[in-house]
Amino acid sequence: MHPVKRSFPGYIYEPIVSVAGVFLGFELVRKIESNESLINSSDYDDNLATEKRIRIFYDQLTIACVNERVFIDNKFLLSINIDYEIAVHITNNQAIRKMLQQYCYIRLEVNEDFPEFSNGAGRLVLQSLSACCPLWLDNFGAGKTNLTLVMQERFEYIKISKVFFWQHQGTISLRKMIDHLNPYCSGVIVNGVENSQHLEYLSGSNIRAMQGALWNPYCQDELIQSFF
Template sequence: MDSRLNIAVDCAFICEPVYQHNGKLLAVELLSRFTTTSFKSPIYTERFLHQLNAQTKAKLLHAQLCEVKNQQKWFIEHQIILSINIDFDMTNAVLNDDDVISLLDSMPFIRLEIMESFPNLGDGAENALLSKLAKRYSLWLDDFGSGNAHLAAASSGFFECVKIDKHFYWQWAGSVTFDNLVTRLREYCQNVVVEGVETHLQYCQLADIGVDAMQGYLFSSCPLEEVSHLPMQYGHFNIR
């Protein structure tokens, strides 16, 4: 993959596991990691993706789906969900690109994770583009509590799952506000996931207030090609 500066960039796909409050593996989130030998500084994924044009993002999405296709047997056999982040530029591909549509239709375990930068999330159920996506695909809402991802979007009925942003969680964890928010979000969707879980204590506290699943550095990630090595159970879930 080439950036606009014509610098050769390598892309690897990483899986971050999402474990339920009962310790069972619910899903993995597919993330892209970019590296280059052209300079030593790290490539920040969000910043790099923001610089790509819509055509290049569509190619990236297609590449992701092709790699997932190679691992689909494991996802199907174990009934594990895989979420893939999409932004506004990628929506044209998932709605109009025949190859992308065919790949998505062949892998119903995939969820499209709507990024908080998606335009007009605050319109909620009135967002025509989101409505169009929701009629065709199962959607997750990413980074609730940051930027545009707020209650109007979560309560739209479009999202199967809402993921609470890690910075929001770190700021409000343990407060009545946070506990009430989790309760309210569970009225609108099947699953509430909290990102940024780094300790077993945090995992236990979130399970106790009804959070469905957790994601974060507490759980080791792996390359997509090694996804079958992920533990199907978080081994310490019942330790208090």
């Protein structure tokens, strides 16, 4: 399947970059227009109706699939952030589950607000998701998730909250968190990396990759021109 010529103007690819400067992949996010709220895209999407959020997910899945060659040929991963309602929709839709299994570079991100993370809650939806697609845990360190959850569930990568990183950059607390998380996942990704000083703080730390404003996002056309 070859990339289509559509530009998908409403979406951008945020780079996820290894410590060595190599692209691990991208997070596909909905672009927030200038007339919308200035809060981050995941928070803004939380305020949208469930049906619209599901349509956005379908758009993201379509974009992921039509760019198959870009991700396969470059060995990139592509993460898509989902909420509980989208997760339930996926588990109830056999066609989507098969698609996620077929396009093996797609990853689903769930954040700390996922209801099944609450104490005593069953995790049937989470387990159903992980059966068809590797999961990433987003926003770790913001206060609603802990090491117990990480020990109990299998996450491929764990993203440290940018707020936690900004508060603890260059401290032993950040390094200890990274060391505690690493045995239970394939690696830690630090979000919120915005300048060379942040890079210096992370030098020597045992992380898999970084994400943040230091790297300009790609639009669809730029992705194709750069990597196809």
